[in-house]
Amino acid sequence: MHSDAFDRYHHHESPLHRLDPRIKVVTVVGFILSNALLPDGAWSAFALTWLFIFLLNALSELGLGYTFRRSFIALPFALAAVTVLFSIPGNALFQFHFMMWDFTVSDAGLLRFVSIVIRSWLSVQAAILLAAVTRFPDLIHAFEHLRVPAILTTIIAFLYRYLFVLTDEVMRLLRARQSRSAAAAGQKSGGGVLWRAKVSGNMAGQLFLRSYERSDRIHNAMLARGYAGHLRTLNPHELHGRDWAYAAVAFLFILAMQFVGRF
Amino acid sequence: MPITHAVEKISYPDCEGDVLKVRGLHFSYPDGHAALRGISFHLCSGDKVALVGPNGAGKSTLMLHLNGILQGRGEVEIGGLRLTRDNLPLIRSMVGLVFQNPDDQLFSPTVFEDVAFGPLHMGLPEAEVRARVDSALEAVRMTAYKERLSHHLSVGEKKRIAIATVLSMNPSILVLDEPSAGLDPRARRTLINLLRELPITMLVSTHDMRLVQELFPRTIVMDDGNIVADDLTMNILEDAELLSAHGLEKP
Amino acid sequence: MPITHAVEKISYPDCEGDVLKVRGLHFSYPDGHAALRGISFHLCSGDKVALVGPNGAGKSTLMLHLNGILQGRGEVEIGGLRLTRDNLPLIRSMVGLVFQNPDDQLFSPTVFEDVAFGPLHMGLPEAEVRARVDSALEAVRMTAYKERLSHHLSVGEKKRIAIATVLSMNPSILVLDEPSAGLDPRARRTLINLLRELPITMLVSTHDMRLVQELFPRTIVMDDGNIVADDLTMNILEDAELLSAHGLEKP
Amino acid sequence: MLYFPVEPMHIPNDYLSLAVSLVCWAVSVIVLRTAISRTNKSLGERQVPLMGVMAAFIFAAQMINFPVLGGTSGHLLGGVLAAVMLGPWAGMLAMTAVIAVQGLLFQDGGLIVMGANILNMGLLTCAIGYGLYRAVLGKSPAVKLAVIGFAAWLSVMAGALFVALQIWLSGNAELRIIVPAMLFVHAFIGLGEALITVAAVTFIMRTRPDLLAESPESSRGGRGWIFAGVLTSLVVLLLSPLASTNPDGLERVASDLGLTHTAQPAAFQVIPDYTIPFLGNTPVSTILAGAVGVIVVLAIIFITGRSLQNKKPNS
Ligand SMILES: Nc1ncnc2c1ncn2[C@@H]1O[C@H](COP(=O)(O)OP(=O)(O)OP(=O)(O)O)[C@@H](O)[C@H]1O
Ligand SMILES: Nc1ncnc2c1ncn2[C@@H]1O[C@H](COP(=O)(O)OP(=O)(O)OP(=O)(O)O)[C@@H](O)[C@H]1O
Ligand SMILES: [Mg+2]
Numbered sequence A: 001m002h003s004d005a006f007d008r009y010h011h012h013e014s015p016l017h018r019l020d021p022r023i024k025v026v027t028v029v030g031f032i033l034s035n036a037l038l039p040d041g042a043w044s045a046f047a048l049t050w051l052f053i054f055l056l057n058a059l060s061e062l063g064l065g066y067t068f069r070r071s072f073i074a075l076p077f078a079l080a081a082v083t084v085l086f087s088i089p090g091n092a093l094f095q096f097h098f099m100m101w102d103f104t105v106s107d108a109g110l111l112r113f114v115s116i117v118i119r120s121w122l123s124v125q126a127a128i129l130l131a132a133v134t135r136f137p138d139l140i141h142a143f144e145h146l147r148v149p150a151i152l153t154t155i156i157a158f159l160y161r162y163l164f165v166l167t168d169e170v171m172r173l174l175r176a177r178q179s180r181s182a183a184a185a186g187q188k189s190g191g192g193v194l195w196r197a198k199v200s201g202n203m204a205g206q207l208f209l210r211s212y213e214r215s216d217r218i219h220n221a222m223l224a225r226g227y228a229g230h231l232r233t234l235n236p237h238e239l240h241g242r243d244w245a246y247a248a249v250a251f252l253f254i255l256a257m258q259f260v261g262r263f
Numbered sequence B, C: 001m002p003i004t005h006a007v008e009k010i011s012y013p014d015c016e017g018d019v020l021k022v023r024g025l026h027f028s029y030p031d032g033h034a035a036l037r038g039i040s041f042h043l044c045s046g047d048k049v050a051l052v053g054p055n056g057a058g059k060s061t062l063m064l065h066l067n068g069i070l071q072g073r074g075e076v077e078i079g080g081l082r083l084t085r086d087n088l089p090l091i092r093s094m095v096g097l098v099f100q101n102p103d104d105q106l107f108s109p110t111v112f113e114d115v116a117f118g119p120l121h122m123g124l125p126e127a128e129v130r131a132r133v134d135s136a137l138e139a140v141r142m143t144a145y146k147e148r149l150s151h152h153l154s155v156g157e158k159k160r161i162a163i164a165t166v167l168s169m170n171p172s173i174l175v176l177d178e179p180s181a182g183l184d185p186r187a188r189r190t191l192i193n194l195l196r197e198l199p200i201t202m203l204v205s206t207h208d209m210r211l212v213q214e215l216f217p218r219t220i221v222m223d224d225g226n227i228v229a230d231d232l233t234m235n236i237l238e239d240a241e242l243l244s245a246h247g248l249e250k251p
Numbered sequence D: 001m002l003y004f005p006v007e008p009m010h011i012p013n014d015y016l017s018l019a020v021s022l023v024c025w026a027v028s029v030i031v032l033r034t035a036i037s038r039t040n041k042s043l044g045e046r047q048v049p050l051m052g053v054m055a056a057f058i059f060a061a062q063m064i065n066f067p068v069l070g071g072t073s074g075h076l077l078g079g080v081l082a083a084v085m086l087g088p089w090a091g092m093l094a095m096t097a098v099i100a101v102q103g104l105l106f107q108d109g110g111l112i113v114m115g116a117n118i119l120n121m122g123l124l125t126c127a128i129g130y131g132l133y134r135a136v137l138g139k140s141p142a143v144k145l146a147v148i149g150f151a152a153w154l155s156v157m158a159g160a161l162f163v164a165l166q167i168w169l170s171g172n173a174e175l176r177i178i179v180p181a182m183l184f185v186h187a188f189i190g191l192g193e194a195l196i197t198v199a200a201v202t203f204i205m206r207t208r209p210d211l212l213a214e215s216p217e218s219s220r221g222g223r224g225w226i227f228a229g230v231l232t233s234l235v236v237l238l239l240s241p242l243a244s245t246n247p248d249g250l251e252r253v254a255s256d257l258g259l260t261h262t263a264q265p266a267a268f269q270v271i272p273d274y275t276i277p278f279l280g281n282t283p284v285s286t287i288l289a290g291a292v293g294v295i296v297v298l299a300i301i302f303i304t305g306r307s308l309q310n311k312k313p314n315s
């Protein structure tokens, strides 16, 4: 079995893939921040930003609609912003009653809601693109260079490596339980909720022990290869002219969006 | 010593698949990889069949279809009952699936709890559950281990307990995924004897060609999602061309 | 086909243990379980030795002593150098230990980083590290995999990369714990050929008696923390009594 | 799909105002900075693979579910389990790594709001979990399990309450609605968390009691954690009913503290999210405020990174 489904990286030889990961991280963060700073209802800026993402999609050789398609997985979260509809006073569009509350959807609320969903959706697309054109280990390197403490990046590197091993293990545990979740003919099956919860807890405990013991073995393997408490890595990354050029373009674009969005 | 099977003992193919019938089974994983490309075969009551083929042939994928953990296009019939979403729980009580790694099968702290999971989930009364656990442990000769912690057992012991966890559900067919992997010769021998004695239909995937030769009168060879041969083991093992074409070796 | 070794090719015992010498090694785990009870043996340059014995015999425990991950009572000498706390880093660069499960050995996200881990921690300069990685990957014929992510590899590929991770440290002795477990026949064959070609002293624990027969002129049998036999493989495999007493089988 | 986001608690980007997001980032960075220096100090060399694999464990364990009712299922968040098994600081780092990967790789929770997500799901849960557990360290297994179960439930409620408060402070929801709604839903989710956590710890107690040995080494936590845990719990326990039954009171407090404006007809309406007072509520002011906030946070992260870099021997 494998959990390749976890992989967000898609290998191509595009200009975006070749960019230095630091530049990619910094510009994506800048891009997302810029989105957050756009005022509600900055439609033209939203549209231009989306075009920009479209353009990057094209550059990445992933296909024009790649991030667009992928971004739908994040859409259910739009529900979380529903409360905005009722929270901003303005001209009432319609009203309804639910349990002990009265809800009023106002025009301002609607505007805010739509703006939040769009901004969030644009940001998600940028993040999806980043993960699709940057190998995760390079992403970790980038964060190392951006002075995220080494211990955190190391934990994340191990997490990433063993994510695949352990989720495979979980999948197999879940399958084993599933395949024994049987019923006799004409009989109610499943057991009580408490019992089911206990079984899940047992599985978590089981997984914990195995992970714990595995970390012991990994530590042994590291010792066997000379580890003495500090990790060393080679830095494979170098900043080129094209990286700076791209950074400059992205920065100008962000400034332009802020201008378009506000005036 | 390899046992060569007297031909008259072999009952193949003398039935219409009363225990298991698979017809035109196709399956692709979500990432688009086609793992099964039209599998058809059947098992008769009492059959003991080996499933061999190189890594990635689709053996495990096929096994996961037999009790509906995966559901592809095509038909699976267990004991004359067509597998559908509605009768999944019932089917699961008829097909006992044992995974390669016993650690994946044993998720409870004690042996008893693990063997009792199936019957408990089926909603059987307590006395019946206890009786089933006892007879399943008896069958794999691990009665003394009832109160032990699964975590501390040796691999060979775990393997046997893993088999008990499905025997306790009184399955009509046992499906084992690579049961002998990682066992030392003694544990492997014990397992072979156990499998030989269990009076139940079984389908066993393995890379261990000696096990195939010793234990299974009939062998199915899979490669790349297809069944490329389904014949008496002795015929298959004689077919050097077939073996080498599918990365297998004569024992 | 099993290869039977011509007797004149065998160089045992014609040295004083210039590569590895173990004398009177005792070890108990913290829980009091005595896993090694006085182990003594030696390896000569170029030796390829199998270490066999039932589950729990202490094979893995012994291997962990050879580069000081565990330290028991007794003496371990590598290349004439007595293993002490001070020369641990040096010893670890001389003993290449490969664990059974490649997922425990390949802990870095990419193949390159994993193979470079050892040389980097030996403090070698960058150019030297890169050269070592290249030649190690060359030796296991996985050069094309340098930039791959470890979790994408098949078990057989992982096994080979795991061997490369220690080859890159230019060890004078290779210690492998059950290298063939879980491999399909083709991958197993590739591994056997690789081990046969590597011109390096090796000690290999395994349950795979055919591997022993094919590859190793000399075999050490362990049981219950003791070495119960240390002889030419052909002699050991003929000694039916010895084999059955220690849960082994002739291939 | 193999990966499914399990908690309705990951806040996406832009659902919090920039100001609230940045404040949460600042708080998280400060706490994590301490966690890092503590674990660095007490770091047995085997802690690095241990924490990494444990983070992967939490990630994987979140996929273990059990059917509850009508197709819904219970899941594990894991903060309390991590804190009890690894100690508070290591637990926080492991949870942070999990949330970071969920955000970076799976877009489950945004980058800007990651500080808030870390605070809600990683830091609070570990503080409550370890603090309460630490208080009963010498007691009988039954007492310990009961407290762990309660802590697990409370940790989910704490996360939910903080999410609600952050959304409210961002001006995106009314207190009177969001708090009861979040708490109501999570009261049930919390039960699942409690059941799984207790069963998992019981399992470990039975199979490897040595891992739960009562040796509060320095990598675990001192008695100070009891104070931290109980205090956090009290805040959650007192604030939840207050916010649900008497939102006006809380709103008044917030506006008195300058967190929200009361000048507007509806008390909950606007917050001074990213405006600079003397420039008024103009676009320029908003941009400047945002920029200032970003600079402040970057400075904090930078200084933290530097001070840590200096402490470590060069490797
Ligand atoms: N979860 C998955 N997602 C995508 N592809 C998968 C998944 N699991 C298996 N595959 C692929 O499906 C094919 C069949 O896999 P399967 O595990 O059934 O092979 P197998 O015959 O059991 O091999 P082995 O002998 O190694 O156990 C392989 O190519 C494998 O890479
Ligand atoms: N960490 C440990 N704590 C206590 N006992 C242990 C530990 N690891 C191994 N043992 C015990 O020490 C003995 C030797 O174990 P070891 O792993 O060396 O056996 P082995 O020969 O490698 O077996 P296998 O063939 O199953 O790998 C066994 O009885 C085992 O139960
Ligand atoms: Mg398989």
Ligand SMILES: [Mg+2]
Residues within 6 Å of the ligand: C059, C060, C061, C177
């Ligand atoms: Mg071993």
